[in-house]
Amino acid sequence: MxxxxxxxxxxxxxxxxxxxxxxxxxxxxxxxxxxxxxxxxxxxxxxxxxxxxxxxxxxxxxxxxxxxxxxxxxxxxxxxxxxxxxxxxxxxxxxxxxxxxxxxxxxxxxxxxxxxxxxxxxxxxxxxxxxxxxxxxxxxxxxxxxxxxxxxxxxxxxxxxxxxxxxxxxxxxxxxxxxxxxxxxxxxxxxxxxxxxxxxxxxxxxxxxxxxxxxxxxxxxxxxxxxxxxxxxxxxxxxxxxxxxxxxxxEVLEERVAQRRAMHAFYTEVFSDVEGITLLKEPDEDYFCNHWLTAILTESFEQREALRLAMEEDNIESRPIWKPMHLQPVFKEAPYYGGGIAEDIFDKGLCLPSGSNLTDTDRDRIRSAVMKFLNL
Missing domain, CATH: 3.40.640.10 (Type I PLP-dependent aspartate aminotransferase-like (Major domain))
Structure with missing residues (x-):
């Protein structure tokens, strides 16, 4: 590596x-x-x-x-x-x-x-x-x-x-x-x-x-x-x-927001023609997200894990979505209301490298790793 x-x-x-x-x-x-x-x-x-x-x-x-x-x-x-x-x-x-x-x-x-x-x-x-x-x-x-x-x-x-x-x-x-x-x-x-x-x-x-x-x-x-x-x-x-x-x-906060949003735009382009993978994005013009982390939903837990491991093989860090608190052992006795939305996002979701200091070389490596995984 x-x-x-x-x-x-x-x-x-x-x-x-x-x-x-x-x-x-x-x-x-x-x-x-x-x-x-x-x-x-x-x-x-x-x-x-x-x-x-x-x-x-x-x-x-x-x-x-x-x-x-x-x-x-x-x-x-x-x-x-x-x-x-x-x-x-x-x-x-x-x-x-x-x-x-x-x-x-x-x-x-x-x-x-x-x-x-x-x-x-x-x-x-x-x-x-x-x-x-x-x-x-x-x-x-x-x-x-x-x-x-x-x-x-x-x-x-x-x-x-x-x-x-x-x-x-x-x-x-x-x-x-x-x-x-x-x-x-x-x-x-x-x-x-x-x-x-x-x-x-x-x-x-x-x-x-x-x-x-x-x-x-x-x-x-x-x-x-x-x-x-x-x-x-x-x-x-x-x-x-x-x-x-x-x-x-x-002094550089506004610049950092722009750089994080640029990374989200990069991933939007990378996955634009990929069926079954979607990005977390603003629902409408009322929302403005700093895209601290760009997150995607894959088609299954198996696909999410395979992509994460493929990126890890190239020394690229990615991370599963937060595991819902109601599934955590420490909170197993706590009340929970709702359905399975959070669980589904956890199973299929992945956070991608989103740092404001990533370079064009870094982005090329990320793109190559994703395309190799998808056989594109």
Missing amino acids: DNPKIWLSSPHMGGTEQKYIKEAFDDNWVAPLGPNVNGLEADLESFLREEKKIAAVSAGTAALHLALILSGVEAGDEVICQSLTFSASANPIVYQGATPVFVDSEPDTWNICPDALEEAIKDRIALGKKPKAIIAVHLYGMPYKVDEIHAVAGKYSIPVIEDAAEALGSHYKGQNCGTFGPMAILSFNGNKIITTSGGGALVCPDEGLKKRAVFLATQARDQAAHYQHSHIGYNYRMSNICAGIGRGQM
Whole structure:
């Protein structure tokens, strides 16, 4: 295997990250606070618009945990969660001692199904367990059905927490993902569209809730000369060094979105004449996807696995779609509502190399591997 590795989604530096990091070292701001943290939060607020406030934290998972706490989720509560997602969407529910209630996807965006969502809400209310929150995911950067989901949530007065970990730069009807619910989360993990090495952000509706989030994320220390704590806190604040990477990354965010979308266009052309293989794409002009990852549906589990292994043989990384949470051993006792859409997508779906730093040579290798597999 002499060819260099083509990764699914690797970090892509823009060139100015080291300037911000150097400033942090020069000024000795090597701590979970400082100018870069403040600057990154301001950069994100400017990008998202909608008068949102940002709290930069150590991970998207930390942001979601804080969102649940701020939503009043406690032990014994229930929280509805999209099943077709990464485990980090569901794990913080359990951190709070609450129970996840999983809901199936719909086939257009692969995100939470409005009909199954309402079925779940009605049934949980009938059982005396009205859900405290709904976690809706913009899977692989594709906006969920915003109007339909928020209409259902509003009907039953249940807040929606947007998991926009994969969706920075995506929008629906011109409004950025991460700004539709009262709170949302972003991720800057090393494989995301921009990165802070590790990190995330909580999107808040106002300054008051942001201050509460930062208080909890910095060990919930009371105002006192000594160390006094009246609440359980967490060590969740982002470091000034990581935030410096993020400030440099924000300068190239629009470019990265364009490059990811160009990779999706490349795959659209590659598979244009191939029967039985379809791409996850925007349902209509209301949707704008950053295409963080380009994902396809094959005709069967066997075809998906054969293609994945054929690409692996050429040192090209691809990855099955997230295994639905209701199929995970750790969540085997959790309630589930819907049919088999998520399971079918998992069985037949594959994520393809989508990095913004892929070259023409990389694309030629990917095309050749696919064509060889398809005997074209």
